[in-house]
Amino acid sequence: MKQIFWTFVTLLSHWRRRPGNFFALFVGLAIATALWSGVQALNAQARKSYDRAASVFSGGGAQSLVPTSGATIPQELFVKLRLAGWKVSPALEATVLVRGTPFQLIGVEPLTLPRGGQLGGLVDGGDFSAFFAPPGQVIAPPEVLRDLGAKDGDRIALDTGKSLPPLRSSAQAPPGLLTVDIGVAQTLLGRPGQMSRLILRQPPDNDAPSLASVVGNALRLLPAGEEEADLKRLTESFHLNLTAFGLLAFLVGLFIVHAAFGLAFEQRLGMVRTLRAVGVSTRALAAALFGEVALLALVAGGFGVAAGFWLASALLPNVAASLDALYGARVAGGLTLDPTWLLSGLGIALVGALVAAAGGLAKALRLPILAAAQPFAWRQAQQVFMRRRAWLALLAFGAAFAAYLWGDSLYTGFAALAGLLFGAALLLPVLLSAALRLGESFSSAPLVNWFWADSRQQLPGLALALTALLLAFATNVGVGGMVEGFRQTFAHWLDERLAAEVYYEAAGAPEARRIEAWLATRPEVLAVLPSARTSVRLSGWPTEIFGMTPHETFRAHFPMIDQAPDAWEALQRGDGALISEQLARRLKLGLGSSLDLPTASGIWRVKVGGVFPDYGNPRGQARIDIDALTRHWPDAPRVSYGLRVAPQETPRLIAAMQAEFGEKIVRIADQAAIKKISTRIFEHTFAVTTALNTLTLVVSAIALLASLTTLGDTRLAQVAPVWASGVSRRRLAQLEFLRVLALTAATAVLAVPLGLGLSWCLVAVVNVQAFGWRLPFEIFPWQWAEILALALLTAAIASIAPILRFVRTTPAQLARIFANER
Amino acid sequence: MSAKWIFFAALAFTSPALAQGYAGLGDDAGGFERVVPGKPLVFPQDFGAHPKFRTEWWYVTANLTDETGASYGVQWTLFRQASAPGEERQGWANQNVWMGHAAVTSASEHLFAETFARGGVGQAGVTAQPFRAWIDDWNFSAQDNAPPDSGLSRVKLSASGENFRYAFDLVADGPLVRQGDNGFSLKSDDGRASYYFSQPFYKIAGVLTLRGKEIKLSGRAWMDREWSTQYLAASQKGWDWFSLHFSGGEKLMLFRMRDTSGRDFRSGTWISADGATQKLDRDDIALTPLEQTPVAGRSVPTRWRLQVKSRGLDVETAPLNAASFMATSFPYWEGPIAFHGSQQGKGYLEMTGY
Known part of the structure; x- marks a missing residue:
């Protein structure tokens, strides 16, 4: 034991004499660990957020009603359902940034909120009036306040410039969330009259009117677990990509460690020889060498894990923003140090160090006591x-x-990639x-x-x-x-x-008609292009059916990968569809294929007339004529519009529309703004x-x-x-x-x-x-x-x-x- | 009169700022309009909401019998409470909170339900003409075929809860009755009061679905409308309130506000069959609890002796179901009663603060 100790100390003395060598080893191992564990932390944080988001609403046996298409639910539907006896409670969810860190914000309505579940704590003994009377309150658990670096009563500014209401710390608040009143959320997020889901307190009574008889097909009941499953499926590839990059970076880092260890062993050959010569057994030497690797791995790995944590925190805003925008998946920050993650980080550092040091270790142990360096034999x-x-x-x-x-x-895609890289790495020398x-x-x-x-x-x-x-x-x-x-x-x-110059969405169908009529009187508006959408599942995959006007604007501009000569005519006749590349690949469809769309009144078969690129859309999309859509899905709201306007008239038109219709227009943006987003x-x-x-x-x-x-x-x-x-x-x-x-x-x-x-x-x-x-x-x-x-x-x-x-x-x-x- | 106190407690005691506004400060109306004597009630406007006052309610109780003669009671209540004075704000920023209570009582069971709504979005509200009071799918409103100016004389009433659902038609065969001094109803010696009118002359008929079984019911209903800003004195802990339908067609409303000082505030209105009223003063009225019933972990007086000296009234009341307890967020006892003695008939009893 004593022998091992002194051998160990002797070996360590090398690093004191060669700080440069130590630095390379340390940095290599720390960076490799940091990149790997940073990516792991990002993925873990995202998954935790998905689970949390789902459990917030599904707690206590509650279910959710979500929009069939689009992201939000107009408030009228909430009121309609309540007046029909459906015990629903509104919620509006979003990710907000505070000094670059994403936080998950939800707006709820405490009086109708179901008891039980994570949100129930708000209802029991909550201070209702202070929660929703202006300026309202943000209720958050103590750890979120810590992440915000704020205390009770503080008002935090969002990166949008708007200020949150005063914070109130509550142990009963849903974990990881900033909870505000629905009205406060609508104002903060600039979505007046909009909700993202309705929480259903309990299954409606048997004698209550059916969902469809109240809101048509605008809403659907989210089956338990579907939300998490969809989110996980949609985001899986994103996370796999991250993991692949993390792994690549880790491997590159290990090269440094290998090189540094190689140097250390090379430089200590003399020392090893001397140690062996003075009687240190191979076993003691081996134990000391392994101990050394382990110690270095733990120290450098520890730093690496810390750096990984920092790296993940730094990348989280971008990751969160991507996930939110691409998949509607909300990831909230304030990374938490999870012991499992910490241990796995140290573990991978140790394994990595041992693998990288294996060659050197073996060489040192097998070294004949009196052998000299033999470069030429090595080359042989x-x-x-x-x-x-x-x-x-x-x-x-x-x-x-x-x-x-x-x-x-x-996976095979990454396997191909790995094979290519590995082969090249082998071939280079x-x-x-x-x-x-x-x-x-x-x-x-x-x-x-x-x-x-x-x-x-x-x-x-x-x-x-x-x-x-x-x-x-x-x-x-x-x-x-x-x-x-x-x-x-x-x-x-x-x-x-984005061929049209202006895009807007009306608050409801009657408003949409009124706006359309008003636009008809404006000379600067060259064309009004309504669209409508609904959601279906094709082979279990969420797919959007998009009704569009086959206007010449689209014929001239709409980008296509492949199209039949009569694609637009077929679309206009109502029996043709254009499908997204994603849909074509997923369902293995091509020009001339038949596509069966499930409508309320049965299957409707259309012919694929074209395939268009639809970058960034995690769902499938099929585009059909808007009138055909309205015929088959009479409840699909016709509230989204594109407008062709002379570009120089655009700002004036938008201002005029906003002045004329106010909150009747839920969203309006010009082409440039959408492009920027x-x-x-x-x-x-x-x-x-x-x-x-x-x-x-x-x-x-x-x-x-x-x-x-x-x-x-x-x-x-x-x-x-x-x-x-x-x-x-x-x-x-x-x-x-x-x-x-x-x-x-x-x-x-x-x-x-x-x-x-x-x-x-x-x-x-x-x-x-x-x-x-x-x-x-x-x-x-x-x-x-x-x-x-x-x-x-x-x-x-x-x-x-x-x-x-x-x-x-x-x-x-x-x-x-x-x-x-x- | 009604369970308003409960509602007060709900908002007042959970909010320190509001609690200060209620307790003690005798003249502080907190920016709300005050109840003053001598102000005439105006119809149909006063059927609707009064957002300038802090609180108000629409309260219907009914004594019903089925075809076999078995007795039932039905309650339908809508409360409004404002958290802040001033002009009503639009949308979710609206300062009103609405609360609905519904209950069904038979000799063997008492079922109740409760629901809440925020003002400003349309989930609950009251319009004066045509009259419509609603929260969720609960309605107390003018019948579809009633003439627009029929006010509260032809209305329908519906609500539902776990295991029950009811829908009734109500037709008034007498006039509206102004309580207290022409609608100004004093509640304490230091001048706290409400505006208060009733429609005690409803004939009611309809269907109650109880645990899936439809029961045809008919009988008598009583509606109270009351609004106020300062209601309870700090020393008042609760009240006992009676509404009685005499078999001869007369009606009687009695209440006592229980005071920690021991000097209870009592008041009432004697209503003759044609709607003429006589205000009853403290010393004219005697309310004596006869029997306590343990219910929901407390002791509640469920049998009473009621006396009105000037009218020679001396009756004993008995509850249809002594367990008529509203275990809502803000609990109280409310249920149908029958009475015998110098007169006989049926009515409703409400007791708070026990």
């Missing part, structure tokens, strides 16, 4: 390994191709080695010859760092290409899709991707630095003879610098085709599986130039320190090394 061994790598790489590519060919899920051998065969001058041969000898040591760089560069090229491609495609698609949603989504991407790049740069430091030390033994043969230190330093630049540049060049493969895999396989739509594959050469420049810069920065150290090595030192080692 690498030769065999290279051939094996090449075969493995081919195998990985084969697996990737097979996954692409026969796979039909997001083989390719670089081949290139170096080629160079060697063409050179005759001794120094040049030495340069090539020595580079090849160094390759195994640098391979890991270069592989990390390759993956990071390729990911940057791939993801960058996809994001940029999407941005351009999306902008163009929005331009075409839509674009912002995607910026949020890609902000997360880009952040993870950049971090991966930073991690791989650190990996390169760590590897070069590792090599720097062992290099001296190999460079000393060359110096002794008369090559100046300056010349040798130049050659070193050149070598690193050349290797990095070669890696960056190889990263481009890999990145393109990755990009193609993302747009053509992963995106299609994850979201149901395919992006056009585009290439952006200026991005590659950026990557190449970045690569050279990284290499230059990373090689400066080791080279400077070499230049500063005194001739006496070199001579001593030459004498000792050889």
